[in-house]
Amino acid sequence: MKRNTLTIVIGAVLVVIFALLLFTFQVRQSEVAVVATFGKPTSNLTEPKLYFKWPWPIQKVYKYDQRVQNFEDKFSQTLTADSSMLLTSVYVGWKISDAGQFLERFPGDPSVSLPNAQSKLEGMLRTAKSAAVGRHPLSDFVNANPQDLKFDEIENEIEQSVQDDLRTNNYGIELEFLGFKKIGLPESVTQTVFARMTSERQVLISLAENTGKSEAQKIQSAADAESAKTIANAQATATRIRAEGEAEAAKTLPIFEQNPDLAVFLLRIDAIKQSLNQRSTLFFDERIPPFDLFRNMPTNAPGQ
């Protein structure tokens, strides 16, 4: 009996497993599913869990990836509002928001319906993009002033326009985000941009050269002037100091006035001392004291 119970349990487990495989299916976290009964979509399943179904051919389950898909349009030329030719490419993140609607608008297996949906999306993007770009001048795309830069606004305009289009047509798709991926200029324009850039650089070069020289000169002459002023001030101070000294010295004049003869004599003596101080040559004869002592002494004068 024991053996038989085990056999029954094992058999039952197998039956349950087969039944599960046949009558149930899972919807994953990343998926959305549509159950079609005899080819007609009857229920839209977004909650990830285990669901029951009737086996084929009664019901068929279409599962879609509900995750955000990346898509970008072709790098294409568009005229801006101020008639500049601009090349742009935008990327979008889109996803299936309503699998039932999606299945109705894009029937068939995902391998067929997804490319169809993408080409639809590309058409919408192209229309919305050229309209939005055509409404803005180039200065809205590139601008050093944050208030004048309309980059985000242009992206939002395109996104809004595509979003509205998707909703009114009930495609079961919605955009999660949109942005510019690439912005460029036509090849011939890049050449003129290069020429302009080159001339701007030349201006910068000569500006740097000239301002360098003139700035340096300014600094140097200011320094010279300041230094000269300092020295002049010092000289003025020196003159004042000397004058004060002389005034001080002049106070001694009454002392010398007691006997001007002696004063003059002393000055002369001093002058002799000063002038015959060093490295001087002195010629004298016997008339000059104290050599007048030599007078009348015998000499060996020529001719004697």
Next chain:
Amino acid sequence: MIMSDEHDHHHHGHEAPEALDAGSQALAEALGSSFAIVKIVMVLMVLAFFGSGFFQVGPSEKAVILRFGRPVGEGKSVLLGPGLHWSFPYPIDEVVKIPITEIQKVTSTTGWYFTTPEQELSGEELPGGASLNPAIDGYAITADRNIVHTRATLNYHIDDPIQYIFNFASASNSIQNALNNALLYTAAKFNVDDILTRDVAGFQDAVQGRVTDLTDKENLGIIIDNCQVQSVAPRQLQDVFARVTEAQQNQSKQINDANTYRDKTLLNGAAQASAITIEAATASTNYVKGIQADAKAFTDLLPAFDMNRNLFAQQKLAETMAQVLTNVQDKFFLPQRADGQPRELRLQINREPPEPKPTANP
């Protein structure tokens, strides 16, 4: 039903062993052994079913178990690392493997001119033509409508794996697009000189800020670690850009030199000025002191002078002459001619002192 049949057969065997012929005995044996085989197969199938729940996660991937479609675990714990794991087999659990490592990295794709990694490594990049072909050469347009090449590498890590894996078909692709967009957007706000030289770090920060904003808004479930941006002038204009840099460096050198000159000149001026005033002060003091000393000497000498002028003068003169004659270098005594006529004297003024002959080196 099957089970009871087996029972019946056993029963029969016991009751009338003789009645059974060889054929039915063989059949019974065959049935018995095939039931045994069926049972073994059933057990094997159940074992195989649960055994199929083992799976391996490789070194550069992670796995997530979905139980009835929902990820098992919360937050970062949903990610199973490398090793052997077990889950219930389908249709209860399902295993999703994701090729991600710890550090994620994306590189921008639309801002750089056409080049190959080999060319970059060897440094033998092709010179740019006269223009840029939009189909192959990427670039960004700056706020002052210049063209620059710029590229970025973004390092990030996954903060919310469920968001990253189950809400995005290719999250890294979305991040790459956001990075491309950030380069375009930031370049559109910056002037070319800021991007290339004046504010390189500011530009990089702004790019990172924009990428962070976009990935937050798009709810990608990542945290950005850092973003490195590299920008260069178009190859066609690199010479002229280099000349600007050189000229600007010269300019700052000239100004630096001028500043050095200024500092030196001002210091010199101040030194001279202070020398002048000090000299004046010293001279003045000395002069005053000298005069005062003279005055004192005068006062001291006055009584002697008054006593005998002539003697005093003679004495003073002789003293002075003695002093002078000691100091004087050359002294010539010219006695008066006998005839009383003046002597003729020829002087060579400013004679050169005789140069010492240099000793010849052997």
